[in-house]
Amino acid sequence: MKKPLRVNIYLVCLLFLTLVISYAQKVETVDGVRVIHNGKSEKWGKDPRISLELVKTIGSIDTEDENLAFHIPTDIAIDSQGNIYILDSGNHRIQKFNSDGKYIATFGRKGQGPAEFYFPVSIDIDPKGYMYISDPQNQRIQILNPEGKDHKIVRFYEKPAGITRISKAGDLFTGSGGSYMSFGLGGLDEPESPPKLIKVYDLEGKIGKEFGQPLQYKDILVNRLGNQFHYTVDSQDNVYIAFDYQNRVEKFSHDGKLLWKADRKLNYNLTSPKAKGGIERSGGMVRVQMPQMNRCSNGIAIDDKGRVWVISLKRQRKEDEEVKTEMRVTSMGGQKSMSLSFSGSTENRETDMYQLEIFAPDGVLLGKIPLSHFVDDIRIEKDSLFLLDKMRGSMYYQYKIIEK
Numbered sequence: 382m383k384k385p386l387r388v389n390i391y392l393v394c395l396l397f398l399t400l401v402i403s404y405a406q407k408v409e410t411v412d413g414v415r416v417i418h419n420g421k422s423e424k425w426g427k428d429p430r431i432s433l434e435l436v437k438t439i440g441s442i443d444t445e446d447e448n449l450a451f452h453i454p455t456d457i458a459i460d461s462q463g464n465i466y467i468l469d470s471g472n473h474r475i476q477k478f479n480s481d482g483k484y485i486a487t488f489g490r491k492g493q494g495p496a497e498f499y500f501p502v503s504i505d506i507d508p509k510g511y512m513y514i515s516d517p518q519n520q521r522i523q524i525l526n527p528e529g530k531d532h533k534i535v536r537f538y539e540k541p542a543g544i545t546r547i548s549k550a551g552d553l554f555t556g557s558g559g560s561y562m563s564f565g566l567g568g569l570d571e572p573e574s575p576p577k578l579i580k581v582y583d584l585e586g587k588i589g590k591e592f593g594q595p596l597q598y599k600d601i602l603v604n605r606l607g608n609q610f611h612y613t614v615d616s617q618d619n620v621y622i623a624f625d626y627q628n629r630v631e632k633f634s635h636d637g638k639l640l641w642k643a644d645r646k647l648n649y650n651l652t653s654p655k656a657k658g659g660i661e662r663s664g665g666m667v668r669v670q671m672p673q674m675n676r677c678s679n680g681i682a683i684d685d686k687g688r689v690w691v692i693s694l695k696r697q698r699k700e701d702e703e704v705k706t707e708m709r710v711t712s713m714g715g716q717k718s719m720s721l722s723f724s725g726s727t728e729n730r731e732t733d734m735y736q737l738e739i740f741a742p743d744g745v746l747l748g749k750i751p752l753s754h755f756v757d758d759i760r761i762e763k764d765s766l767f768l769l770d771k772m773r774g775s776m777y778y779q780y781k782i783i784e785k
Contacts, residue, residue, distance in 0.1 A: 406745060417744040419645035424741070425748035431739065433750060433766065433780040439467065439482050440776035448476060448484040451775040453721065456544075458506045459762040460527075466512065467777065468504040471721070473497070475504060475512065475529070482779075488512070488529030493519050495531035500719060503544040513553070517541030518719060522553065524584075535586045542582075546614045548635070552589065553582045554620060556612050575604040579612065579620055579633070592637030593622060602658045603672050611758065615683045623681035623691045626651060626674045630681070630691060630740065643744035649697055651675050666711045679735070680759040682766070684782065687742035690766070692759050695736050695751075702726050702734065704772050723772055730754055730774050754778065 407418040440451040452471030459465055463480035473491035478484055489498050499518040506512055510527035522542050524533040535542075535553070543557035556579050578593025595608040609625045618635035628651055631642040651674075658672035679692040704725040711718045735752040737759075756778075757771040766780045 414639050415641040415744065417641060417643040417746075419643060419744075419746035421646040423738075423746045423748045429748045429750065430785050431748065431750065432783045432785060433737075434783055436765070436779045436781050437482050438774075438776050438778050439465065439478060440774075442773070442775040446484075448487070451476070453500075454769060454771060454775060454777070455501070456503045456758070457760050457767050457769070457777055458504045458512070459760075459765070460506050460510050461508060466504055466506065468501055468514070470498075470500050470502065473499060473501070475514070477529075486529065488525060489514070495534070496523065496525060496529065498523070500721075503546075505545060505547045507547050507551075513545055513547055515542050515545040515555070517543060518717075522555075533584065535582070535584060537586060540576075544612070546612075548581070548614065548618045549616070550618065551584065553584070554612075554614055555580050555582060556593075556610065556622075575608055578608070578610060578622065579637070581637075590637050592633060592639075593620075593631070596627065600657060600672075602660070602669070603654055603674075606658075606672050606674060607654075611678070611680045613681050613683050615687065616685075621681055621683055621689055623678045625676050625678055628677055630678075630689065630744070632689075632744065641744045643740060643746070645693075645738065645746055647677060648695060649675060651677060666709060669708050671706070671708075679757055680769075682759045682761040684761050685763060688747070689740040689742070689744075690759060690761060691738045691740065692756055692768075693736055693738045694734055696734055698734060702729060702732060706772075727773055730770070 405420045405422040409416050440449045440454065444450050451467065451469045454467055455470040456468040457465065464485065465478040465480065467476045469476050473489060475488040477486045477488065489496055491497065491499060493499065498514065498516050501514050501516045503515040504512060511532060512525040514523045514525065516523055520537045520541055522535040522545055526532045542555040544555065546554045548554055574597060575595040577591040578595055580591040581589045583589060598604050598607050607626050610622050612620055612622045614620055620633040622631045628644040628647060629642060632640045634640055654672040654674045656673040658670045661668040675697055677694055682690045684690065704723055704727055707722045709720045731753055732755055733753065735756050737750040737752065739747045741747050755770050755773050756768045758769040760767045764782045766782055768778045770776050
């Protein structure tokens with residue numbers, strides 16, 4: 382009788398181990414693409430290999446220093462000397478700081494001329510210090526020299542460029558999914574079928590390739606919001622996408638080949654829109670009310686070890702955490718203007734809603750780090766991690782990544 386008992390115990394243990402492993406992740410190949418289904422149990426378990434140490438914050442909605450008084454900051458970039466550039470979109474300017482956070486200079490102002498912006502959405506810096514600013518409301522990408530002077534303008538007459546990153550080869554990766562402001566003026570009567578997610582242009586504005594498959598929701602505004610995403614580019618020009626409203630994290634090669642895609646267990650459902658939103662036109666004014674959908678992520682970045690960092694939501698926002706955005710677009714006499722207004726809990730700074738998910742270079746979920754404040758985007762430069770609080774604190778948090 383003892384031998385069968387030992388066998389039964391062995392089989393039970395083996396079954397339990399199999400269930401634990403399968404709960405952590407399931408890997409399969411679909412149409413030649415590696416697909417990783419991550420469970421709630423990450424590889425590092427309760428022994429995280431990384432921690433974060435707060436270094437400083439830059440900016441504050443309550444400050445009296447106009448150089449730190451940001452209004453809707455949308456992006457951050459670091460040059461080769463460690464200087465920090467914050468795209469202060471609502472003030473139509475770039476604020477430059479040294480590595481210690483001391484103010485150095487302001488570049489740009491509101492307008493349509495050289496070195497002028499109108500709600501710009503992204504900034505990137507090449508190794509020579511040239512700044513690439515995506516200015517979709519003016520239908521262009523502006524390139525400024527290291528002194529902030531106009532160097533070159535890349536025009537986009539049909540579609541605005543959206544979030545822009547520079548490839549190592551000097552091309553421009555653009556994606557329309559990273560900001561509601563990237564589709565502020567026009568395109569509201571576009572065909573139902575959404576375009577590819579990432580486009581690659583040369584410095585003359587000529588498109589080379591496009592890739593990334595959106596979902597078809599059969600509604601213009603739901604297509605816009607449901608396919609909203611953040612993306613980043615690594616040192617080999619691979620592209621990583623995290624969808625804001627879809628349980629999808631994807632890696633593409635520099636030429637647009639899908640290398641892997643990953644999902645993970647969530648504590649909530651990503652369902653159809655709770656409200657579809659709408660478009661109201663009155664005279665020359667267009668009022669856009671965006672749909673209401675459950676969000677699962679808020680940004681993506683890549684570190685120098687090839688690990689993928691995703692801002693994710695542990696839960697959905699509570700009613701007292703909601704901030705609603707209203708965008709109004711006006712067209713009169715051929716001139717267009719846009720205004721943004723916010724309502725709701727804009728004074729609340731702290732929350733337990735967000736966490737950082739860290740994925741291995743192959744898409745396996747390694748670990749999670751809880752956060753204690755609101756966060757709308759992420760950027761990593763060497764061992765520095767920057768988290769954006771766009772609408773509440775109007776600031777960046779800078780953390781140091783500490784390897785254990």
